Amino acid sequence: MTEIRKGQAPPKLERAEFRRRFRAKFADPEFEAARSSIDTLEEIAWRAYRGSRKSPRTRVAGPGYADPTYELSVDWLEAKARIEAAAEKHRDPKSASRVLVICGASRNDGTCPSEVSKTWRLVKAVEAKIAAESDFEVDVLDLSLLASEYGRTIHPCKACVSTAMPLCHWPCSCYPNYGLGQVGDWMNEIYERWTRAHGVLLVTPVYWYQVPSGLKSMLDRLVCADGGNPDPTLTGGKDPKKAKAVELDGWDYPQHLAGRVFGVVVHGDVAGTENVRRALSDWLTWMGLVEAGKHATLDRYIGYYEPYATSHDALDRDTALMLEVENAAMTVAAAVRLLRAGKIERPGASLRRPRPK
Numbered sequence: 001m002t003e004i005r006k007g008q009a010p011p012k013l014e015r016a017e018f019r020r021r022f023r024a025k026f027a028d029p030e031f032e033a034a035r036s037s038i039d040t041l042e043e044i045a046w047r048a049y050r051g052s053r054k055s056p057r058t059r060v061a062g063p064g065y066a067d068p069t070y071e072l073s074v075d076w077l078e079a080k081a082r083i084e085a086a087a088e089k090h091r092d093p094k095s096a097s098r099v100l101v102i103c104g105a106s107r108n109d110g111t112c113p114s115e116v117s118k119t120w121r122l123v124k125a126v127e128a129k130i131a132a133e134s135d136f137e138v139d140v141l142d143l144s145l146l147a148s149e150y151g152r153t154i155h156p157c158k159a160c161v162s163t164a165m166p167l168c169h170w171p172c173s174c175y176p177n178y179g180l181g182q183v184g185d186w187m188n189e190i191y192e193r194w195t196r197a198h199g200v201l202l203v204t205p206v207y208w209y210q211v212p213s214g215l216k217s218m219l220d221r222l223v224c225a226d227g228g229n230p231d232p233t234l235t236g237g238k239d240p241k242k243a244k245a246v247e248l249d250g251w252d253y254p255q256h257l258a259g260r261v262f263g264v265v266v267h268g269d270v271a272g273t274e275n276v277r278r279a280l281s282d283w284l285t286w287m288g289l290v291e292a293g294k295h296a297t298l299d300r301y302i303g304y305y306e307p308y309a310t311s312h313d314a315l316d317r318d319t320a321l322m323l324e325v326e327n328a329a330m331t332v333a334a335a336v337r338l339l340r341a342g343k344i345e346r347p348g349a350s351l352r353r354p355r356p357k
Helices: 015-026 029-050 074-091 118-131 187-196 213-225 240-248 273-286 308-317 319-340
Strands: 058-060 071-073 097-103 136-142 199-205 261-268 297-301
Touching (some): 015 029, 071 074, 074 187, 097 118, 097 187, 097 319, 118 136, 118 199, 118 308, 136 187, 187 213, 199 273, 199 319, 261 273, 273 297, 297 319, 308 319
Parallel strands (some): 261 297
16 A cells, blocks of 8 residues: 655644634624624534534435445535436436536626626626527526625635545535535535536636636536545545555546536637637546537637726627627537437547546
8 A cells, every 4th residue: 555645734723723713704893792602602613623523414325335334424415416316307308408607707796896797798698599599498607606695615625636536526525524614615516517517618707817716616626527436435435545445446537527518718808818718628628528619619808908997898899709609609509409319429438548537
């Protein structure tokens, strides 16, 4: 067995520092009237932290798991059940075709920018175009809610994959972690929405040559869709030694979202659109998704080197761009029809990958 390397994690917080961090969320003077209640909650939270109570509610895994007697998190089991139900809907030939349209921008008019994003305007055009198609449903995932909605969070990926692929569970079992206060994670719902979709259209701006931080958080947390372990009892939960043994014994790296079709629309105002479009397309292809077609991937500039203050006016004038974005949507919808009719070929999909990670 390969060595398990240790020594990076700091010691647990002292009581005073824990108190300071816990009470930071109650800085509003309105909370003063509830000081005694906050004292009680702090004491409970401190005990949970000291005791590392990550998943205080568990039940036995039951039939279908390698160890049916293993205690699994109730939160994880419920998320897994919702994803399995979504997968059934996805496979049902009688269900409506579903396209997941993702708004990657972090801004909206409900927070500091005080104005909608240009990405949102493109997404709304896409939504209307696909929704007008018969027997199609559009699911809009607006990642700007991470910045504008109370308690909406995507926690960072903890990179369990780099210890061993089977330590990364499908869906992710790293959250919620009640002992660390890492709750409110949005990803279980997002996994369900990706699973239900037949096609995905990702619309995003460029932030500093990269995708926005909320979108990047989602991309990282989707690592469990590409090789993730659907049975945490195989690894005794998060036991690195067991996970390494399972991987070295031969792991098949299941691609849980493979076969869906995708499109990508990237816009910017100065630089970086082509690189971001290429990176997103490469990532989706790596996960086994299929590019819908030439017109489904697009990178363009809106108001190139013009003032930010007039960027929406620039979008108003760029009717060609809007048509190109609508064409991307129609290309994804057309590919979904072909996919569900069994007419999309995936040459090489059945071949064994010599380097499957």
